[in-house]
Amino acid sequence: MPDYIPGYIKLYKKGELKKRADEALKRLENCDICPHNCRVDRTKGERGRCGAPSxxxxxxxxxxxxxxxxxxxxxxxGTIFFSNCNLSCVFCQNCDISCYGEGYEISEKKLADVMIRLQRYGCHNINLVSPSHYWPNIMMAVYYAALKGLNIPIVYNTGGYDALSALKSLDGIIDIYMPDIKFSDDKMGEKYAGVKGYFSVTKKAVKEMYRQTGDLKVDKRGIAYRGLLVRHLILPDDISGTKGVLEFIANDISKNTYVNLMDQYYPAHRAEDYPPLNRRITANEFQRAVETAAKLGLTRLEK
Ligand code: SF4
Known part of the structure; x- marks a missing residue:
């Protein structure tokens, strides 16, 4: 990575980062920053579907x-966990934070200090967990952090339900996109994550992420510095529609996509009420997913 300069530094030097952040923050007054398009004024205390303040x-x-x-x-x-979420997964494994919004308020300037502190610890990147409902504020924090010398890649670690207009604003700011693709059937997304059109929205979002950053690139040490990394959590009885997800990645994105097939599902939150989500996956279910990926020519697997 020695020669890699994160895109946000270039935008900062051109004076564009602050301008984009100012414009993005205005959108919270009539919030349309994620696909729910709630049109509430978060700056006046109104809350939309995600429940997040301004x-x-x-x-x-x-x-x-x-x-x-x-x-x-x-x-x-260097991981930063944002509270609230624009999905409502019945099996959410971080419900205190995502569903109930536990956490503390932090200004954009203080968040910039956090980023600088993580860089000083030696972290390889800034990893934004669940940023889709806060990205305008995050953009401003990145501006303040760039002012203070932030120079490591930024990872956008998202549930995948992201608006195209948001991603276009983030073009050039995010170095690594790491979306989940949770389901390959919109009906499953509606039933288990509480959102309409999950796969339809996520497919468009992931295509845009790939357009911006391409296949995942790693340096000589094996550390990623730019590109797309897709996560897929395998659910019991193939509720996640793994074959459909992997076919989309292999055929519509790239066979060279770095994919993390995750086997760590366990029943959390309300999963006990939604059999078969009330059990872990079996070794066979995981093995089938790995074989499907191999048949499709996906070879960059973390499993
Ligand atoms: S970020 Fe929150 S308030 Fe804004 S559109 Fe999405 S769900 Fe609605």
């Missing part, structure tokens, strides 16, 4: 060693 709420930040190995390396991924 100020940033985070539940914490730390040097994380449990993320993908291409993000963690030997010094960790």
């Amino acid at each position: 100020n940033l709420i985070i539940s914490g930040f730390h040097r994380h060693f449990g993320e993908e190995k291409v993000l963690v390396g030997d010094r960790g991924s």
